[in-house]
Structure formats: structure tokens, C-alpha cells
Amino acid sequence: MKALRRKLLRELWGARGQLLAIALLVACAVATFVGAMGTWRALERAQAAYYAGYAFPHVFAECRRAPEPVARRAALLPGVAEVETRVGAQVTLEVPGLGEPASALLTSLPDDGAPRLSRLHLRSGRSLAPDRAGEVLVSESFAQANHLAQGARLVAVINGRRQALTVVGVALSPEHLFVLAPGAFVPDDRHFGVLWMARTPLATALDLKDAFSSIAVRLAPGAPSGPVLAGLDRLLAPWGGQGAYERARHPSHRYVSDEIAQLRALATLIPAIFLGVAAFLVGVALSRLVALQRTHLGTLKALGYGDLRLALHYAGFPLLTVLPGAAAGSAGGFLMGAGLARVYARYYRFPALRYTLDLDVVALATALALAAALAGAAGAIRRAARLPPAAAMRPEAPPTYRPSALERLGLGRHLSPAGRMVLRDLGRRPLRTALSCAGMATAVGVMVVASFMRDATHLLVTQQFDVAAREDVTVGFTQVVRSADALRELRALPGVTAAEGWRAVPVSLRAGHRSYRTALVGLAPGASLHRVVDGGGRAVPVPPRGLLLSLRLAETLGVAPGDALRVELLEGTRAAADLPVAATVDDLLGVQATLAAPALARLAGDGELVTGAWLAIDPARQDALLARLRAAPRVASVALRGPTLASLAKMIDDSLLWFTTLLGFFAVVIAAGVVYNAARVALAERERELATLRVVGFTVGETWRVVAGAVGAQLLLAVPLGWLVGAGFVGLTARATASELMRLPALVTRGNCAAAALVVLAAAGAVALHARRWLARLDLVAVLKAKE
Template identity: 45%
Template structure:
């Protein structure tokens, strides 16, 4: 049998359906982001751990110029050392006729028989290389997918200036290249970069490395200290031109993947908290006003013998149903959101198996989080219910007196009523304004992404990296090579740069990075500060990314230790002269001549930025591909294509979800406020109608109050939107890319107009209720 309170609950849910839907949408948004982000994080983490375990992913890497294989036995004796595997790794160019520019590649040796001990490959297609033939290779699955390469196809690779034809035996995945970016491009470009694996004997013969190696991969014993092992390893390899060993956390692919996992973990906590917090605030307002409106009903129930606890539980049930609706919708949409995120990650992170995983504990966690937020919002209202005394609650609430003095102003009765309502209950008015203000950032959070990404492209690719292409040489070359490139028909400008692998040290914090030396007055590579002003190169100092400075714990004026990891490996302390506000990757800059002096070398360059005549671009790429000293050419148009395919693609799913929910919530919040105002004043409005006020006059009183609140709320909401956007993007910051908190005027206008349109729509719907108002019934019951 349905109890009286349960029937009342059904009536309340139906009569408050607008408010219920609004708060349920907020709860659903929080649950959606929570479910989507957590399931994405769990899926990525599970794929990473499973693949690393299956492939025996190495713990430590070390590069050398050339070392004898006899050294491997000595390295294996280091305390804490596990497996030691020596190999040959070389950056090469691939003559790929389907591409207008030369494709850069990394050639990695594998045993002529069987899998390597560490970093084992997973074949996607084809077979392992033939131990007899030296012209077979395996190629990375990402490149094969981008160009539809099949086993058996020929691949021409330029080895030491000579073209050697290989044939694809198989297509493979590697744990070292889950995230694979070509030289000079921080984003993965599957069409311009390929990893090639060939037999050890074939590579050794091509590079004159018989009986030698230039790369080590190592595993550590479970109890080993990575720092101690690396220190011992560096001492052994120091005389062989080693730039210093590094552990797994600094391996490029793993670093990018770990950064993304950390970001997902943070977003899975922080973003739902924003929506749950707003839902809790609005629920506090809605439930508080519902209790105020139903105080006489509550008193009557208590007077008829209903204990306080069941009456209080009635409102707890109200909140529980509201949360259950939001959580159910949020879980369903969150699953699709997580699946969409995983689809975007598949071309970004190349796992052999990257399946969407939905853990069984996640729905319970999402429901618990939503109920916790609702409980916080409902607590005050339920306490009021429990504390209401029947005799006191039977009487109407004492009206709030307010004395307004407007000397000399001809104010009519309707404006006076509006002002008395607004200022007579200042707390209620303030809470309503804040609730309406939250509608604005709900609209902005989904729409601003495109403004921010457009700004990111403008800053990074038009303000900082202003060239059309970047050329990387096989080794440091004299700066006169830049003059030769300027002579290529179609090259409008060329600027040489020197990049040196260094370790930046500040106390116990270190970071490996390429330190770039720029010519004074360079125009194609322009470091900029937060205000986008071009920064002059210091004559004797270093400029680093703001994000890198935060990681190292330094600021302008701090001393940084620069440990060069090549050449004579000099070590020097330099002051941080300025902070660079770049948005992709981390950067460190010096004046080129100062960097060459630090290295005790002449005027050398390792790469160049080019400006190219677009009408003769193909001639330029062809000419560059014929130069043996050029190992790679990266083109800005390719960078922008990759940016659109990866960064914009990854953001699109989040933006779509937030836009959909944000606009619905914005409309719901405004309608919610209008409905609450109508319900609270229905007795007053009916009284005015009885006294002779027309429907239009009564409507103007209610809508003028709502209009004033909306007009005050919109500027406040725009400020809140800036704060929410800054918070959200601050949580997304990682080494891969940093999105600037830019919100366009059109986005602000769209959010404000959405709120205004919602106000007009709400006024229309509430006006219909006023027109159908039962005056006798409203005067008999003030609920």
C-alpha cells in the first residue's frame, strides 16, 4: 500500500519536474565525466601495464657513439643489473615515392634469430625476418596503416648516403614507440616517420659496426636502485661518448603516455567536482525553497502524528530519486564518452591491443559520488524539516519588511513591488543570482575549446615557429651549410639552429632536453613571453619554458646547471634570463654563438628553419631529399594536419559532451529559477489578480524581478567562466601540449544569449501558468 508521504513524493517530483531535470542534468554531467575519464584512465593504464609486461619493456636505456660488444659482460656485472642487450640504432631517411617530402626513420637492430630479450615486438601482419636474407625488415604498424603498406612491398632506405632496398617481411608494434614522433615535431606523424627493424648483421655491415653497438637496453633486478645502477653504467660508458643513461620515466614514449595518464587521473577527480559542487549548491536552493513553500504541509503532517524522521526521509527520498535519475543517465552517456575517448587515443598511442574497459566498481563509485554531493546540498533543508514546530509552521512566515526611499523618482507600484522583493530578502536574491550565474560557465565550458585551440595554433605556429619547414642534419655541420640551403630555388629564408642534448639540473631536480641555440635577431624561431612579446636572446644566459621552470622549481634569475651530454660534455651554471610561454613540448634556448662557445666548438648548426615559396615547395622538398647530410624535413602544413587529427580530435569528444550538457543545464537553471519564483509567490500573484491587476501586470512583476537577476548574473557568470576555464586547462597541462585559457567574444556572447533566451522561454512558459492560475485554489492553500 502506498503511504501518504510516498504519494506526496510523486506529486512533488511531478510539480518540481523542471528543477528535478536541471539538477539531474548537473549530476549526470558530473557522472558522465567521472565515468568517462576513469574508464579511459583504467583502459589506458591496463593496456600499458599488460603490454609492458608482455614485451618485457626495458628499465634503462643508454646511447654511445660506438662501443665494443665485449663491454656487455662488464656491464652485466653491475650490482642490481638484470638483462643487458646491445644493439645498433640509427636515424635514417626513407625514399618513399608516395610522400612529397622525405620520410624520416629510425633503424633498430634485432637479433638475426628470434625476438630481442627486451622490448619484444608484436607482429600485426606478416612474419619475422628471414635469417638468411639481409634485405628484409619489419616496419611500424602506424606507418603501415597510414600508407596501407603490406608485407612484401619494397622500401628504399638511405644508409650512409647509399640507397639500399629492403622488403617488408612483417608489420610490428613496439613498446618503445607507442607514442612515436619524428625529429623536429613533438606530435606523432605516422605519414612522415617510420620505425624499421632489421637483422643485426645487415645493419652492422651498413654502418661499419661489426662487433660494436651504439645503444643499450637494460632491465634491473627487483631490489635495484635505478640511480645507483645508472651511475655505475655512466662511469663505464663515459669514454665511449655516452650522453648519460636514463630510466624508463624519461623514455620519450613512456613519458608522453605517463603524462596523459596523470592528466586523465586528475581530470577524473577535478572536473566532476565542479559539476557536483554546482549541483549541490542548486539542490540546496531548490530543496530549501521547497521546504519553505511546504512549511504548512509539513506542520500539518506533524500535527497529524507523523514523526519528524519519516517527514525528513521524505525529502531524502526526493533527493535520492533525483540523483538516481542523473547517475543512470550519466553512466550510460559516460560509457559512450569513454569509448569515444579511446577511439581518439588509438591513432595517438599505438598499442597492439587498446580495448575499452569498464570496471565493475565504477558505477557504484559514480552513484556514491553523486549521492555524496546531493547529501551535502540537502543537509540544511532536511535539518530545517526536522526542526520545524507544528504550531509555529502553521502560521505563514513573517514577511520581510523593507523600507525603500527613492526621493524624487516617480516609481510606480510595480517597480516598488519588484524592488521590495529583491531587497526585502537579500540572501534569497543573492543566492538566486549566483545560481543563475552558474548557467553562464555551463555554456562556456563546451564552446571555448575551439577559441583556445585556434589561439594555440596562432601562438605556436605563427608566433613562435614562424617558418614553413624545419630541416635536421645527420651531424652538426658548419654554418655555411645554411648558405647552401638558401641557394635552393624556392627557399625564401633559412636560419640555422644548434641543438645540443643537455641535462638541466636544479638541486635534486633534473630534466633532459634539447637546448636550442638561435642566431641573434632570428625571425623564423621567436621565443615569446606570456604577453606574446618577442624575447631578445640573452648574451650569456638561458631561456626555458614556463612549464619547465615550474617542474625544475626555478624562476627568472635562478641559476641552472647545464650538463652537456655530447661532445666534450662541459658543465656550466647559467642564470635563467627569461621564461618562454610556448604551448607544445618543453623548450630551452640560448644564443647560438654562446652555445657553441659552451661546447668549445666552432660555428656549427644541427638544423634549420626555412621559409618557402608555396609555388615551388615540391622542388624544395625534392632538392633537400637529395642532400646526404639532411636526415629529415618536417613541414608546417604536416604539423597542422597532425594537430587537427590528434589534438583537436582528442578535445572534440570532451567539447561535444560538455557543450550538450552545458547548454541544457544553462536553460534548466534559468527555468528552474523562474519556476521557483512563481511557486513562492503564487499566493501573492493570485491576491493581486483578485485586487484587479491584469495578467500582464502580474507577469511584469514576476518577470521584472527575474530579468534584473539575470542581468546581474550574466557579468558574474562571465567572471566565473574565466575561473572555471583556467582551472580546467590548468589541470590538463602536460608536456605534450598546453592549451591557453582563451575565450572568444563569440563564445561569451553565445553563453550570455543562451541565458537570455532561456529567460524569455521561461517567461513564456511561466506566463502560461499565470494565465491558467486557479485564483480560488491558490488563495485557499499557500503551497
């Protein structure tokens, strides 16, 4: 066995270039697997620990105003372990150093500052003093964005009255892991936050003494949520209940859970691609080695080495190639995961988010890499083990030199002698040519995916802000108001050039046994400031009768245009009716249920009311308008287009920059690895032919063109195939990352296809130029010497 070990080490050293390329591919696969899986585990651990340690509720419900005895009745529902009530409202804020109005969710804490559910984690400062009115705690993201510390002063408009507030501390809550304004899809930490205030002063300010506006419930272990949801709906219906919902529908929880699901997809898809290419390269390299050592195998078998021993010897080739790559990939995965955790910590507010290198993840990644490499090498190992000694001692039968299929098609008629050599080599090894092309095509496909993520996100932003949401300012009211009066007052404000109202009503949509709770949005027919658009950027008109549903929502409910849907309002008159689905729209953001404003007014039976309005304004008069809106008692929130776009751009840069850079690097590694392998195999198999060309008068450059021509021909075949592979990868990625909150369009443009091809061609060109040095160092005498 010592002799076989020495032989193996010599062969590994002789093929070190090819093995390095394979090890790099394995390292990329392992790094992605370890980094993505480790980060998703870190998020899951942090989420579970936070929820358990700080008593995150299982069920939530909001209402207009319910007396406290209703909460005591809720505590008696089967399956309920604990109930806690609160008061709260969305308010506008004046923040020092911030010219635009900000808004916040102002919610109550018990007067002793110690809630039983959704307990706060105090980052800095102190808790609320029970005997001091006007003290608040501030969410960490809002405090950091506006440089608020203990002692900072804010002014809030609460129930139409201005009130001075003093910041006494910065806190985190499990209900606000991801702080997002109602109706928004991107965080704006500078203009929206969460404030906590003592229950008695806040209830007094909101006229909610001895009453509550929201309730949180912790379930008993193993208790189902369905009966509790139904019971809360029944109890809160007379008090303006808006429909109870479970933890899975909580916005903050959904964002974090969707991110974890996307990381799972990333940890599965990309490593599978890389391990597949690595397995191919291992198989090609080992097949070449077995073919070249045919007589060596016969000699070893004649000396008494058994089939199993030789099979284990050749299995050492992929094993000793994969293990260094897996070790390097594990280290790279740790760095990748730690970087990802830092990015997530900026948006998901955990008390602690620690990334650790899990040894079981490293072991699983290494095992998968070894399995892939052994699967690729299995054919060559089997041939080595089964080769009879007598047959192995004879040289391999020479190839059949007859015109290939490509030549019979007449493709070589107008080629130079070097070109015909390239054509014959491709035609006589069709399987190897196809596999090499597939590997190069994979590199092009990965590069297309990297461009897709960037282009699709920018397209989504363009559609949302240039086609769908074209308003400059979004105004939310403290309560529904009459449409005509509100819009007339808004149009009279300085700088307002156009105003359109909208109404959002919480509803339960039912189709047979399926149901879904969401907001039914009423839009004015012919609205131009805010429109519904599909994934292609085309505006979809709101039908005068019937519902316009997001395609994803329609699929969830199992309905199609023409089907009837039961619509139950969860506020106001709580009317219910069967409405037809007039159309569906394959949109990109959220899941929408839209109805024409007049039809919603008829359904609700309370007239044409609005929840908020969209405004187009004159930028020169923006400051005067914002000053009026900040002081308006019925305005609960003001959102500006500019800050929202800036926040979205920062989020995209943080989340996509590393991903596109990583995929681009991976594509270059795949391209270089596959081309390097193809060139080395071509050189090893055709050393005698190439040396003969040199002897008969071909220069190094002319000989090199034969090798480079074979690689270039494979690239020409691989690039169009890579575009198709890229389109498939884009479709898989789009489906894997799709959620109810956001769906990226499966976008493949000519520009990113061209860019992907150029990057891969450049990597291949660098390897091909390096191959010229191999030919220059070729020992002609040694190669042409007749073997004994």
C-alpha cells in the same frame, strides 16, 4: 509508512519538472566522472599490461658507437636484470604515392626476430626472416597513413647509401605508443614512422658491426634507477654517450602519462561543478516544499510520526531524484568513455584498448551525487525534523513588508509597478537571489571554459607556426656539421631563399641537488625564421651570454634570472661550466634551454657546428628542392610546414570537438535547470500574489512579465559574475592540464564571453517563455480560496 510513501510519490510527481532539471545535472556530472575516470583507467590498464607483457625497459641510453663488451659490463651493474643493445639511425625514405620525403627511425631487431626487451606485437604480415636482407617491419600508424601492406617497397638513405626495403609486416612496440618525430610536438603519421630491420644487415649498413648505438635495461624488482643511470653514463662516456634516462623521461611514455593526468583533472573538476549546482537546486526545492507543508508537518507530528521518520521521509526527495539521474549518467558515461577510447586508440597504439564500465566507478559516482544532494537538502531536512508541532500548526509569520535595501537606494523610483515588484522580491530574498545568480553564473563560466579550450589551442598553433616557427622546411642532419659549410650548401639549393642553422646538444642542468636532462639548443642571435616566443606571442631575443630557460624548467630547477646553473654536456668534449640564467620565458610548448650559438660553440670547444637547419623556400620550386634533399646523404629528416599543420588540425578536431561540444551542452543544461528552478519557485511562492494581479485586471502577459522580470534581473547580475567565474575556471583548467609538453594560455576573450552569455540567455529565454503557459493554466479560484 505507506501513507508517507504515497505522499512522497505525489510530491515527486507534482515537482517533476524541477526534479527532471536536477536529474539532468546529476546525469551530466555522473557521465563526466564515469566516462573520464573509466577512460583513464582503461589507458592505465592497457599501458600496464602492454609494458609488462612486452617487457618495456626501465632505463635507456644512446651513444655514438660502443663495443659490445661495454654492454656486458653494463649487465653487471647493481640492480640490472637484463640488457639489450641495438643499432639504429634516423633515415629519409621514398614512399610510394608520397611526393614529399618521409623519414623514419630505423632500428634493429635480433637476427632471430625475437627481442628480449620491447617485444613487438605483430598486427599483420610475418616476422623478419633471418637470412633475407632488406626486409623491414613498419609501425602501424605509418603503414595506415601510407597504405602500406606486406610486399610494399620503400627506398631508404642509410649512412649515405640508397637501399631498397621490402615491408613484410606491420608491428607495434611499447616504446612507440605515441609515434613522434624527434623535436616534433605533434604526430605526422604520413611523413614519419618507425622501421625495424634485422641486426646484422643494419649494423653492416651503419658500420656498427660488433658495436651498438643504443642500450635498453630492465631493472630488478625494487631496484632504484639512480645508480644504474650513473653507471651507464660512466660506461658510455668514452663512446659518445648522450646521457641515460629512465622510463619517466621516455617521450612516448610521457605523452600517455600526461594524457592520463589530464583525464584525472577532467574527472574531478567538471563533476564537482555540476554536483554543486545540483545540491543548490535540491536545497531550494526541498526548502520550498517544507515551507509550503508547514501545517502538514504539524499534523503528522501530532498524529505520532517521529522526527527521524519525517527526516527520512524528506530525505527520500533528493534520493529518488538523484538515483534516476545517476543511472542515466552511468549509461551516458559508458557511451562517452567508449567514444573517448576510440579517439585515443587512433593516436596511442596499444595492442588492445578496451573500455569497460567499472561498477566501482559507477558506485562511487552515485555515492558522490547522493552525498552532494543530501548536503544540499540537509538544512531543509533539519528544519522539518526540528519544527515543534505547536509552532508547525500555526501559519508561518507573514514577511515584513518594508522597503528593501535596493528600494532605499532609490532604484525603484523610476520603475513601473511590475518593476517595483521584481525589485522588492529580489531584495527581500537576498540569499536565494545570490544562490540563483551563482548557479546561472556557473553556466556562463562553463560556457567560457568550452570556448577557452578551442581559442587557446588555436592561439597556441598560431603562435607556434606564425610567430615562433616561421620556416617552411626543417632539415635534420645525420651528424653535426660545420655551420658555414652546411648553410652555404643549403642556400645554393633550388628554391631556398633563407637558411638558419641550429644545434641541439644533450646536457644535464644542475642547481644544487636538483638536476634536469634536456637538449641545449644553440640559436644564432637575431634569427628570424625560428624564434623563442612567450605566451603572449612576443618574440624573446636570445641573450648573447647566459641561458634563456622556459619558466617551467626554471621553476623545476628552482632558479631565477641571475642565478648560476651547472651545464654539463653529454656528448663531444663533455665540457662543463657554470652559466648564468640570463632570462626566463613563459612559453607554451615543451621546456627549452637556449643559448646563443657562439656561446655554445665556446662551451663545447669544437667550433660552430649545426645539427639541422630551417629553410624559407619559394613554393614554386618546392618539388625540385625536395628531390635534392631526398637524395642528400647527410640529410636524416625533412619536415614540411604544410603537412605538420594539417596533422595538428586533425588532432585538434579529434580531441577538442567532443570536449567543447560536451561543455557547451553542460552549460545549457545548467542554465536551463537553474532558470527553470527559479521560475518554478517564484511561481509557487507567489501564486496568491500573481492570481490577485490577474483578478484585478492584469493580463497573462503582464503577470508573466513579473516572473520573467525576476529571472531576467537575476541573469543580468549573473552574467558579469559568470565571466569572473569563467576566468577562474579557465585558470584552474589551464593549470590542471599543463604539462612539460604543452601548456594552454589562460585565454578569456570578449568574443567567448559574449558567446557564453548569449547561449545562457537563450536557454533562459526558452524556459521563461515556457513559464507563460504555467500562468495561463493558473486556477484563480483554487489559489485565492482561503485555507481552513
